[in-house]
Amino acid sequence: MKVLVAIKRVVDANVNIVVKGDGTGVDLANVKMAVNPFCEIGIEQALQLRESGIAVEVVAVSIGSEKTQEQLRVCFALGADRGIQVNTEDDLEPLSIAKLLHAVYQREKPEIVIFGKQSIDGDNGQTGQMFAELAGLPQGTFASNLEIQGNSAEITREVDGGLQTVKVSLPMVLTTDLRLNTPRFATLPNIMKSRSKTIDTFTPEDLGVSVERHTEVLHVASPPGRQAGIKVESVEELVDKLRNEAKVIA
Numbered sequence: 001m002k003v004l005v006a007i008k009r010v011v012d013a014n015v016n017i018v019v020k021g022d023g024t025g026v027d028l029a030n031v032k033m034a035v036n037p038f039c040e041i042g043i044e045q046a047l048q049l050r051e052s053g054i055a056v057e058v059v060a061v062s063i064g065s066e067k068t069q070e071q072l073r074v075c076f077a078l079g080a081d082r083g084i085q086v087n088t089e090d091d092l093e094p095l096s097i098a099k100l101l102h103a104v105y106q107r108e109k110p111e112i113v114i115f116g117k118q119s120i121d122g123d124n125g126q127t128g129q130m131f132a133e134l135a136g137l138p139q140g141t142f143a144s145n146l147e148i149q150g151n152s153a154e155i156t157r158e159v160d161g162g163l164q165t166v167k168v169s170l171p172m173v174l175t176t177d178l179r180l181n182t183p184r185f186a187t188l189p190n191i192m193k194s195r196s197k198t199i200d201t202f203t204p205e206d207l208g209v210s211v212e213r214h215t216e217v218l219h220v221a222s223p224p225g226r227q228a229g230i231k232v233e234s235v236e237e238l239v240d241k242l243r244n245e246a247k248v249i250a
Contacts, residue, residue: 002111005113006113011033034071054148059081073199086100092211094130139173
């Protein structure tokens with residue numbers, strides 16, 4: 001069984017981002033980049049499937065510029081067998097990414113395709129579902145547990161009302177939630193080995209995919225700063241302010 005894992009290059013979660021002065025986006029100059037945390041969970045899940053004997057190959061694929069290869073090599077250091085990069089400088093929207101990944105899927109023919117449930121930069125949470133529709137595959141989204149049973153899988157999903165368990169046939173699409181697993185750390189020997197591994201590179205033209213945009217970002221702004229709190233002298237004063245100023249109680 002082959003597992004294909006989509007990964008995304010994003011700003012490291014520990015970095016305080018700065019919006020460009022013209023409001024066109026986030027300033028990425030000299031900013032530390034990383035594998036999207038939900039995608040790391042996807043790589044970990046694929047590695048666990050291989051270690052359990054269910055999968056035989058883990059392939060990481062990413063859409064982006066040549067710098068994306070840094071994150072693919074992180075996946076190599078974690079244990080991925082192969083890497084695929086679709087080379088594009090554009091900041092693509094989810095539909096275009098899903099189309100490109102669908103073209104890769106048609107070449108690779110994996111039994112399981114894993115996505116992070118969302119990226120921490122765009123927070124769209126759309127790519128996995130769009131891909132599943134394009135590929136005509138069943139999907140288990142927001143997964144917190146996965147059990148493979150022959151040619152089917154039981155997926156536990158986190159929903160508003162609690163947990164939902166669904167059964168789907170293979171091949172399938174999985175999107176990962178935080179509680180699915182805890183990603184491992186790369187070891188030094190694997191980091192050294194990752195530098196020599198080859199990454200297969202394609203362009204959208206190679207895959208026969210058009211990446212025109214269907215949406216336009218009008219403006220990007222930082223969230224408003226948090227206002228300072230105030231001290232009150234009594235419970236009565238607190239209740240009065242909650243009722244008459246904050247208007248959070250009747």
